[in-house]
Amino acid sequence: MKTPIRFTTLALLAATMAACSTLPPGNAMLDQARSDYRAAQANTQTEALAPVEMKQAGEALALANAAQARKDEPAMIDQLAYLSRRRTALAQETAARKQSEAAVATATADRDKVRLEARTLEADRATRNAAVATADAAQSKRQSESAMRDAAASQRAAASSQMRAGEAERRNQALMARMQEMKAEKTDRGMVVTLGDLLFDTGRAELKAGAVRDMQRLGEFLREYPQRRALIEGYTDSVGPDAANQVLSERRAGAVMTALLGMGVGRDQLTSQGYGETHPVAGNDDAGGRQMNRRVEIVLSDENGALTAR
Amino acid sequence: MTPHRFAFASALGGALVALAACASLPPPTEQMAVAHAAVAHAVGAGSTEFAPAELALARDKMTRADRAMASKDYATALTLSQQAQLDAQVAEAKSESAKAGKSAVALQEASRALREEMARQPR
Numbered sequence: 001m002k003t004p005i006r007f008t009t010l011a012l013l014a015a016t017m018a019a020c021s022t023l024p025p026g027n028a029m030l031d032q033a034r035s036d037y038r039a040a041q042a043n044t045q046t047e048a049l050a051p052v053e054m055k056q057a058g059e060a061l062a063l064a065n066a067a068q069a070r071k072d073e074p075a076m077i078d079q080l081a082y083l084s085r086r087r088t089a090l091a092q093e094t095a096a097r098k099q100s101e102a103a104v105a106t107a108t109a110d111r112d113k114v115r116l117e118a119r120t121l122e123a124d125r126a127t128r129n130a131a132v133a134t135a136d137a138a139q140s141k142r143q144s145e146s147a148m149r150d151a152a153a154s155q156r157a158a159a160s161s162q163m164r165a166g167e168a169e170r171r172n173q174a175l176m177a178r179m180q181e182m183k184a185e186k187t188d189r190g191m192v193v194t195l196g197d198l199l200f201d202t203g204r205a206e207l208k209a210g211a212v213r214d215m216q217r218l219g220e221f222l223r224e225y226p227q228r229r230a231l232i233e234g235y236t237d238s239v240g241p242d243a244a245n246q247v248l249s250e251r252r253a254g255a256v257m258t259a260l261l262g263m264g265v266g267r268d269q270l271t272s273q274g275y276g277e278t279h280p281v282a283g284n285d286d287a288g289g290r291q292m293n294r295r296v297e298i299v300l301s302d303e304n305g306a307l308t309a310r
Numbered sequence: 311m312t313p314h315r316f317a318f319a320s321a322l323g324g325a326l327v328a329l330a331a332c333a334s335l336p337p338p339t340e341q342m343a344v345a346h347a348a349v350a351h352a353v354g355a356g357s358t359e360f361a362p363a364e365l366a367l368a369r370d371k372m373t374r375a376d377r378a379m380a381s382k383d384y385a386t387a388l389t390l391s392q393q394a395q396l397d398a399q400v401a402e403a404k405s406e407s408a409k410a411g412k413s414a415v416a417l418q419e420a421s422r423a424l425r426e427e428m429a430r431q432p433r
Contacts, residue, residue, distance in 0.1 A: 079389055086396035093403030100410030107417030114424045121431065 027074070029081035030064055036088040037061050046091055049098040053091035060084035182217045189299050189308045193218055195256060197294035205251035207259055215256070218298065219263030222270075229301040230265075232256050232272040233310070235279060237290035242276055250274030256296050271307075279310070338388040342379060345372060345391035348398035357401040360408040364401035368394045 037057060040046045047054050064080035184191040199211035222228055234253030236245040253272040260270060282289035301307045349368050357365040371394035378387035 075389075079392070082393060083396055086393070086400055089400045090396070090403050093400060093407050097403065097407035097410050100407055100414045103414035104410060104417055107414055107421055111417055111421040111424065114421055114428065118424060118428050118431075121428065 027068055027077055027081070029078045029085075030068055033061055033064055033081040033084040033088070036085050040088045040092050043092075043095070045099065046095040048095075050091045050094035053087070053094045057084065057087035057091045060087040178217070178221055182221060184300060187299075189310070190302065191300040193298040193300070195296040195298065197291050199296070200252055200255075200294075203248065205248060205255050207255050212259055215259055215263070219260050219265055222260065222265040223263065225303070226266055226269065227303065227305050229269045229271070229305045229307055230260070231299040231301075231307050231309070232260075232270060233297045233299065234272070234274040235281075235293060235295050235297065236277050237293040238277045238280070238284040239290060246274055246276035248274075249276050252296055256298065275310070335384040335388065337379065337382075337384050338391060341388055341391045341395075342375060345375065345395040345398070348395045348402075352398040352402040352405070355402045355405045356409060357398075357405045359405070361401040361404035364397055364404060368397035368401060371397065 040054065040057065060080065061084040064077060064084050067077045067080050179191055182193050184193045186192075195211065195214065199207055199214065201208065218230075222230060232253045234249030234251070234256075236249050238245075250272070251274070253274050257270050257272040261267065277284075277293070280289075280293040281295070282292040284290050284293060299307060349365075349372055352361070352365055352368065371390045375387045375390035375394060378384070378390060
């Protein structure tokens, strides 16, 4: 809102003032106005940034100068000079404002640039972090998958062991059942099947008919487990000469071996031996004891065929 | 429409009459209104805070101009209101440049702080 003061109105005022005032002449205000204007001109920015305002200031100063040249009333000259000074100040303030506005624009652009840099850095950092996190996650996943596979493998191994253990247990139980059927007993030499005196007639070495039946299970066992071996040992009581008893015990052991061979047991599985009246298991004083001593023992090897010789 | 044209017309209307005596200058109502408006505008631009001296000067002159109008001293009223109008304009211009200056400083400071912050960040 700028109102250039019309020359006519001012002239009117000048005339009026001339008519009713008797102020002494003075142009200190005009000197000041000229000096202010020169100072504003000296600053090239003022002209550049506020050309319109400077033009108006110049025109106001011209009015004041003209009034002085015409020797107008001092009050008039003072008024015009004052207004000129104000116009000059207006030009200077306008230039200052525009300079600050330019600085604001620069600072805003700068701040936006810095913000963009900051955001770019942040984005880069976030991308790197995301990449690291993804890599970590992938590695964790691989590790957990690996752990799961290990766990599954362990489980399978455990199940497998259990199964084998179960099978071994079952085999063991089956074996024990078989041993029971064969009437094998556990001794310090291994499992021993004892064939009693009733299998032979007195003093004779031929197996009676029922004996072969008794040995059936034993034969089947040895045929089924070819790696098992058997030591067939004949014993007698102490009645009669030692030599005769030795021969008898050998022949009886041999008869058992022949019978087992006849069932299809392998030759290399069997060894027969006579011990005569040695190694009695009972006293020879009574009939019961002597009957017990008249026996054939079949010592079974372990599953690998290992035997403990007497 | 610019206010001064109207003032010119009314002034010219009473020109010949006014030349006769100093008391017969027409009342500068237009100029008074313009000057009052300029002061109000300057206040609105924040001159109370940023250009208090200039604003006080303008207000004081308008008060005196109002008194001159009341006592029909139209020459004084005219003179004072013309001065007051420009004083108010200068006050407003000072306020605007002060505000722009503050913004520039604040923004420059913000940029500097932001740059410092960034320099501290690990790459």
